[in-house]
Amino acid sequence: MISPLEARYYRRRMPLLWWVRRRTHALFMAREVSSLFVALFVVELLLLVRAVARGATAYEAFLDAMARPAVIVVNLVALAFVLLHAVTFANLTPRAMIVRVRGRRVPSRAILASVYLGWLVVTAFLAWLVLA
């Protein structure tokens, strides 16, 4: 039940395209959308696993499908969004995680460096796995 005074309050609504006016808001929306591309990569990975399980012919067919120019373009766009997702996620880690070693707070730069180092190690391992 609102009072007669409250009934006269002016209530503003946010426009549907509230995020286009500010660069930071647009970047935020891009980060939100990037989740879809992360999901796309997961689906592609699952399709790859299925193709491998079905044998050599299915695997060859999967590779042919992935080599189509349209698929490559989509995957390049997806890669850009996934990188945006990963970099912004990593950069926000020090603010979400407070780490203490022997009672002392680890500086946020060290946390950030360890996140990127971990990323580098995993990437190097995967590169070795695929290329070696």
Next chain:
Amino acid sequence: MAEGEHITLRVARYRPDEGETEPTLADYDVPLRRDWAILDALNYIKDELDGTLSYRWSCRMGICGSCGMMIDGEPRLTCATFLTDLAPGPVRIEPLANFPVIRDLIVDLTDFMHKLGRVKPWLIRDEERPVEDGEYRQTPAQLDEFKQFSMCINCMLCYAACPVYGLDDSFVGPAAIALAHRYDLDSRDEGDRQRLTILSQPNGVWDCTFVGECSAACPKGVDPAGAIQQVKLAAAQEALKSLLLPWRSR
């Protein structure tokens, strides 16, 4: 700056008692003085040009948190925003975004007052010590753990900056969570589980999508966005613990 120079303030006016149904913008020319903040210009309008203009202010030094407004679309303290930085103008001044407008530049903050009380921003003890035992002591290092979050002046700039709150005002919001977190981090407090239960409910921390604008808007260097993510992490850890070690959860 030439002597006698002026700057135009385009101020939102809303007078429902005079039958207005939506705000309009009114232009006022004020002297462009080097030492004037927006608040000084508003006081000039009130004293010299139009006494009917309504707005909140008190300390003029960034402590009371009452003079927050949208300046050219950005949530700022009017006492800490100088005219010369906005010259040549015109400068648009509107009431804080995301809150209902009562009149002119005054918004209704009742919603926040209710939310603040709900997150229990005070020291909670399992057992209160008798007063004669003296105060609860803490070291400077323990103080540093939460000091940053205690700098909040409830100016509501973070709520005006938060699109999540703007789209759905049932979200508890940045300042209330930062203040709850301030007590969670306080060595004298034992109420973090109570607050965590409240903050992990719908409309609590999980509504936040980490836009981060609250921390960018804060005039006191508090990091409400960081506080919210830290509470999320604590809530997730607590949920995992009670799933893996149900016998250990209190």
